[in-house]
Amino acid sequence: MDSNIHSQIEHLINNEYNKHPFTAGIDKANVEGVLAEYLGLCLCAPYIIGGSSNELFLNCVFSGRPIDRKIEITTAVAAFLSFDETGNYNKVIAGGHEALLSLLDTSDFHSNMLRRDLKLLFGKDISPTHNSYLKYYFVQLSKGLSNIDDVQRCAALVALEVHSEIMILSLWDSVMQVFPEIERNKLEYFYLHVGGDNPAEKYHVAMTEQMINEVVGQDNLVTFFTHFKFYYEMNTKLCRDILDNNAFKT
Template structure:
């Protein structure tokens, strides 16, 4: 992050400028949205229930994200800080709009207030109708382990004590949502040969002259001028990047899952263990492995060879009680070692704390056909990580260890 980039933010800027600059920044860092990838009907059919789960849960998580901060003020008998009032009112506006209230009252005035009880107008249910019509069957939300982990991590950011972090996560979610919805709309129309205007959820969010995401982006971006002092511009941008990457990571993870579901035969079960055998595990991965060799201090010393997988691909068969955890530097990665022999068979990496990095050297070689090894400059982790752009099939966070 350069000082010139940070200095581009000023409380005097209109929110549209914030939106435009941050959207441009995200696209430069992360490239085209993964949902713009060409997908089969089967893949989209697996993706839509996951998206429905997010669409259903998010507004309520956003609206309730300030509760612990409010209870903390109550507990300490303190006046509610203005930053909590600001993030709360914008969070509740987003929930009000996502549940159909804003649009109904805007169109019908006070007489339309009873219509807020019509849950079929909730935006998630507009999406449910669109998706069910496309697939020719009713769908329900699928709160998979991947989506639940994502929503928990998102909530952690939205409910952070630091108002700059809360602001960054709110802005990043909405600006990512605009690109995500547009990409999924385009892909869905192409995959099912559908008419764009027939998909009410997408049209109301990013289409026409008055899309909902324009308001969401503008209202969250207004918080920047209110909550981000000039001295913390750089910190805000770092947190924005982190939050945007979290949202994008979920999309990449979903695409990887639906692709694996379609090509399940390409994955097999590998078994592994630590040196003494106290810790035994199995992991689902292809026969032909793609591994990462990192030159950071701990990987150099331990000789760890990374196989990065989603969290639900690893099963610990025995010995979890023998695992001890070591953390250092930013205390994000959770390095787990066998306390008997000292070997690290797997751990939760800093780049993807919801997943695992498996030590290829601990796997049974009989199930491995080949190993492709990529190098990562972990000695200069921040620079190397920041310079990488995720491709459409594999997100940066899944490619980088530490």
């Protein structure tokens, strides 16, 4: 993204969210509970992100707002993120048109990759947990991603992207401390998201840059960062809630 915007986001996170909640507080006693709740969170991605455009469309129809370019831009980004979470983006990139024949194979949904990682860690299938605060988070996230206000909607989307990378890396590091006997790169969900060299990363950054420039613009950056902080805090609070709920198990 624009170097100035990028540096402002990094500065904000480093100053106000120096350590992600998942960097500490995870041990042998509570790791299964934490990861069961994290799986519950992971499951939502293709549905909440992809479905947010449905509510946005209805908001526009009932308010009489035209579907303009700014709405199309955030819809395109959300559709890509949802498609990626199903594992089908990588299939199409690797296999071209022929990969369309394998789209019904859902084993590469990112949540299913995480299920396999958890089975490797615990030697058994782990069921997802959806506590009340996680359900509330789903509702709030959906409202943000479908908000008719362009700046707020863009901020919710960027905060989700930025936080996800930090969250996954922090959780991966903590899990490895609990399971040092497991080879780090054997955990396919974590490796896919934040491991190794990602040749698509520079394009992902450029896409986010263009979205902020076109949807927000320089004149609305102050408002953008106000909303960004709100949604970033919402994401980190969920992680603190997950840890707090499992604290008694330590």
